[in-house]
Amino acid sequence: MKKLILTTILTIIFMAQFPLLSNAQLEETYEAHGGLNTFKEFNVVEYDMKDLPFSPVGILNDHQLIDLNSRRILITSDTYKIGFDGSEAWITPNMEALGIPPRFYSSTPFYFFGLPFLF
Known part of the structure; x- marks a missing residue:
């Protein structure tokens, strides 16, 4: 219980150090990236991820296709295929x-680069 209270207090202190974005700042962010309406017009986004050190099996290189x-x-x-249907994820071969x-x-x-447009 002490750890939970301490974690909560530290989180509040940490978050208080960063001001929230105003609506005007959020709109500027959208416009700097082509605008929210432009983003909504796209149906899919795809890109190649290269040299990601996320996995204990080694560097990841793959092609990602997302239905927006x-x-x-x-x-x-070359070594795996992953799918996510909106609720469940799967991977082959294992x-x-x-x-x-x-x-x-x-x-x-996707959430890292698409964050301004996801909410």
Whole structure:
């Protein structure tokens, strides 16, 4: 219980150090990246991830395809294939091919670069 209280207090102190974005700042962020309406017009986004040191099995290199409307994801590489249907993730041939949970890996990179547009 003491750890929970201490963690809560430290989190509050940490978060108080950073001001929240105003609506104007958020709009500026959207416009700097082409605008929210432009983003919403895209159906899919795809990109190649190169040299990611996320996995205990080694450096990851793969191709990621994300449906922006359904958030379905397909990730392919030479050694694994990951899918996410919006609620469940799967991987072939097996978990050892990636070394980390497929649900975590399937969504994390997209959220890092797509964050301003996700809410």
